[in-house]
Amino acid sequence: MSSILTNNSAMVALQTLKSINMDLSKTQAMISTGKEVGSARDNSAVWAISKVMESDVKGFKAISESLSLGSSSVAVARNGAETVTDLLNDMKEKIVAAQGENVDRTKLQADVEALSGQIASVVGAAQFNGLNMLQGTESVDILSSLDRSNDGTVTSSNITVGRQDLSFDAGVYGTGADLSANATTTLGGNLAADGTGDAFSNGANELTALVAGTIAADQTYNFQIAGETVSFTTATTSADDLAAGITAAINAAGIEDITASVNTATITIASTSKFDAVEVNTSGTGAATFALTANGDTQAAATSNSQTITARASEIEFSTTAGVSEGDSYRAAIGGVNYDYVAGPGETFEDVARGLKTVIDGAGIENIETRVRQDETTGAWVLQIDNDGAAQTLTDVGAAGGEATGGLVGLDKLDVTTDEGVRAALANIETYIDTTIDSAAQFGSSQGRIDTQSEFISNLTDSLRSGIGALVDADMEETSARLQALQVQQQLGVQSLSIANQAPQTILSLFR
Known part of the structure; x- marks a missing residue:
C-alpha cells in the first residue's frame, strides 16, 4: 500500500543516515583529538582507569622533581665532605712535617689554623636551598615513590638520608638515664704493691725480683725487658752481687722508660711506659731463682720467670x-x-x-x-x-x-707547637680523616640510590603513559579507513533518502 502520509522507506533511510552521521561524527572527533576514549560516555570503565593512571603520572612528575632536588642537596653535601677530606689531608701533611725538631712549628701552626678555618667555612657553606647536611644529626626524608595497593590505597615512600655532622660543636651533655x-x-701510675692506685699521677709502676737459690761463679743470667735482653755473668756466689750486677746491666742497657735499683738481694724495675705494658722474663744457666712480683692492678706476687708491669696510663x-x-x-x-x-x-x-x-x-x-x-x-x-x-x-x-x-670537635684546637701536641694531632687527624671519608661515602651511596630511583621513576612514568595511550588513544590507520568508509556510506545514505523521498511522487500519476 502506498501512502502520502507515511513513507516507511524514507524513515528507514533517514535512520540509517542518522546512524552513519553519528559514527562519522565520532570518527572525526577521534581524528581531531587522537583519542578513542575521550570522555566517560565513550567507555566509562576504560576512562576511569585512564584517569587514575593519569593522576599517578602527575604524582610521579612531582616525585621526579623531589628526587632531583634531593640529589642536588646530597651532591652538595658529598662535595663538601670530599673537600673537607682533601683539606684534612693537607693538614696532615703539615702535622707530619711538625714531627721534626728542626722545623718552624709556629708557621706550621698558622697553616693548620688556616686550614681549620677553611674547613669550618666549607661545612657552613655546604647547603642547597637552605638545607645543610653537614651540620646536625636529624635525618632527611626525600620523597621517592607513590605506591598504590590493590584496594586503591595510595602511600608515599621516602629515601632517608642521614646527616653527617662535620661541625666543631661540643654538644650538650645528657640529663637522662645513668650510663x-x-x-x-x-x-x-704509682701503683702500690697491693695493686691499688693511690692517685692518677706520674709515678712509675714497679716489679721486684728477689734473688734466691744456689749461686755459683761463671753463671749467666738474663733479664728480657720490653723485648730487650740484658745479661750478667756471676763472679761470686753472693745473691747481693748477682742482684747488683743485673741492676747495673739493666741501667746500662738504656731501655726506654725503664730504670732499676737494688736493695741487697732485691731488684726493683721501674717502668714509666705511658701506654704499653712491659713484659719481664728471666732465664739463666745456673740454679738461682728470681721471685717476680709485679705491682699492677691485677698482678699478684708469684715465683715465676715471667711477669708484666702494667702501663702507667689510667x-x-x-x-x-x-x-x-x-x-x-x-x-x-x-x-x-x-x-x-x-x-x-x-x-x-x-x-x-x-x-x-x-x-x-x-x-x-x-x-x-x-x-x-x-x-x-x-x-x-x-x-x-x-x-x-x-x-x-x-x-x-x-x-x-x-x-x-660534632664529628670534627677539637679540630680547631690542634696544636703542633709542642711535642705532646704534635703527637696528639697526628693521632687525631687520622680520626678526623676517617670521619669525613665515611661521611662522603655515605652521601655517595645515598646519591647513587636517589639517582637510580630517579631513573626508575622516569622509566615508570613513560610506561604509564604508554599504558594510558594503549587504553584511550585512537588507532589512526583504522580510524582513517573508517572515515573513508563512513563518508561513502553517508553519500549512499543521502542518495537512498533522496530516492525514498521521491516515491510519493509516483502517486500523482494515478490522478492524471
Whole structure:
C-alpha cells in the first residue's frame, strides 16, 4: 500500500543516515583529538582507569622533581665532605712535617689554623636551598615513590638520608638515664704493691725480683725487658752481687722508660711506659731463682720467670655488651674539670672513645696525653689517659638524652707547637680523616640510590603513559579507513533518502 502520509522507506533511510552521521561524527572527533576514549560516555570503565593512571603520572612528575632536588642537596653535601677530606689531608701533611725538631712549628701552626678555618667555612657553606647536611644529626626524608595497593590505597615512600655532622660543636651533655655502668675507670701510675692506685699521677709502676737459690761463679743470667735482653755473668756466689750486677746491666742497657735499683738481694724495675705494658722474663744457666712480683692492678706476687708491669696510663674501658644510642653522653673528669662527648646516630664505643680523646686533646691540658686501643682479649675499646704532671683525680660518668657532639670537635684546637701536641694531632687527624671519608661515602651511596630511583621513576612514568595511550588513544590507520568508509556510506545514505523521498511522487500519476 502506498501512502502520502507515511513513507516507511524514507524513515528507514533517514535512520540509517542518522546512524552513519553519528559514527562519522565520532570518527572525526577521534581524528581531531587522537583519542578513542575521550570522555566517560565513550567507555566509562576504560576512562576511569585512564584517569587514575593519569593522576599517578602527575604524582610521579612531582616525585621526579623531589628526587632531583634531593640529589642536588646530597651532591652538595658529598662535595663538601670530599673537600673537607682533601683539606684534612693537607693538614696532615703539615702535622707530619711538625714531627721534626728542626722545623718552624709556629708557621706550621698558622697553616693548620688556616686550614681549620677553611674547613669550618666549607661545612657552613655546604647547603642547597637552605638545607645543610653537614651540620646536625636529624635525618632527611626525600620523597621517592607513590605506591598504590590493590584496594586503591595510595602511600608515599621516602629515601632517608642521614646527616653527617662535620661541625666543631661540643654538644650538650645528657640529663637522662645513668650510663656510668658502661664505662669503667682503672687508675694507673704509682701503683702500690697491693695493686691499688693511690692517685692518677706520674709515678712509675714497679716489679721486684728477689734473688734466691744456689749461686755459683761463671753463671749467666738474663733479664728480657720490653723485648730487650740484658745479661750478667756471676763472679761470686753472693745473691747481693748477682742482684747488683743485673741492676747495673739493666741501667746500662738504656731501655726506654725503664730504670732499676737494688736493695741487697732485691731488684726493683721501674717502668714509666705511658701506654704499653712491659713484659719481664728471666732465664739463666745456673740454679738461682728470681721471685717476680709485679705491682699492677691485677698482678699478684708469684715465683715465676715471667711477669708484666702494667702501663702507667689510667684507663676508661667501655662496655662490650651495651649499645650506643644517639645522645648517649660520656664524661671524663680530670682534676675536677669535665670533658664530654655525646654520641651521634649509628656510633659505637670506638667512636665514643676516639671522640673523648679528641675532646681531651683539644683542651690542651698540660702533661696529659691520650691513646685509644682495643683490648686483644675482650675486644673492649679503651681510652688511655696518661698524666706526666702533678697527681690529680680521674673519674667517668655517663647519661642519656644529650645533643650530639660534632664529628670534627677539637679540630680547631690542634696544636703542633709542642711535642705532646704534635703527637696528639697526628693521632687525631687520622680520626678526623676517617670521619669525613665515611661521611662522603655515605652521601655517595645515598646519591647513587636517589639517582637510580630517579631513573626508575622516569622509566615508570613513560610506561604509564604508554599504558594510558594503549587504553584511550585512537588507532589512526583504522580510524582513517573508517572515515573513508563512513563518508561513502553517508553519500549512499543521502542518495537512498533522496530516492525514498521521491516515491510519493509516483502517486500523482494515478490522478492524471
